[in-house]
Amino acid sequence: MSKSPAKARRTASLALAAAAATAALTLAFVTSASATGGAGTPQDGRAAAAAPSVSGSPEGAFSRIATFYGAYVDAVYDNDGTRAKQLRAAYLSAPLQRELATWEETHHADGVLRAQNVPLEWKVAYVDSGTGKTNATVTLTWSGTDTTRLHVQADLKTRKILSITD
Structure with a gap:
């Protein structure tokens, strides 16, 4: 056929x-x-990484921690002391601001970063939430693998950062 x-x-x-x-x-x-x-x-033979993305919410205390650290590192890197002070006033509780002033006077370093210089990278990781607070770990990378890890706690209601400890 x-x-x-x-x-x-x-x-x-x-x-x-x-x-x-x-x-x-x-x-x-x-x-x-x-x-x-x-x-x-x-x-160079490494696996291809996904495109970076950043997201957050003005309503979440964890997002506020990440937003604060991103903006604060940028302000300090840009040597914009005025902006750094404005960020502290907007994101940090009044008692923490007083505590940081005392820490900085004693250590002659930036209390938010726990250092005299500016990190090359920052990362904020959620830890947990409970008793009206959220907890995060902030990892600051200085060079190569030299890092500082900070524990940061924020109030779930006010979304203000309450404490920063090493």
């Missing part, structure tokens, strides 16, 4: 479309692989 001319054209058309789709996928894969140094890995 021979195919009708219409069936033959339709079959050829489907075959051509399938071949074009395969070629496009192959080209996309080869282009991606060559741009990253292999099938989905960077040229």
Whole structure:
């Protein structure tokens, strides 16, 4: 049995479309692989990381801790003392601000960062919440693997940071 001319054209058309789709996928894969140094890995052989993202909520005490540390590190890095003071006033409880002033006078360092210099990176990790407070660990990276870990606690109701301890 021979195919009708219409069936033959339709079959050829489907075959051509399938071949074009395969070629496009192959080209996309080869282009991606060559741009990253292999099938989905960077040229140095490490696994490709997901694109960074940051999110938060003005209603959550944990988000406030992360927002504060991000903005505060930026202000200190930019040598913007006015902005750093404004952030402290907005995010830190009054008793903590007084406690930090005493700590800073004694240690001659920034009490929020527990250092005289500015970290290269910061990370805030949720620990837990209970008795009206939320707890987080703030990791400050200074160079390579040199880090400082701080315990930070915020009030769930006011969302103000209540304490910063090493």
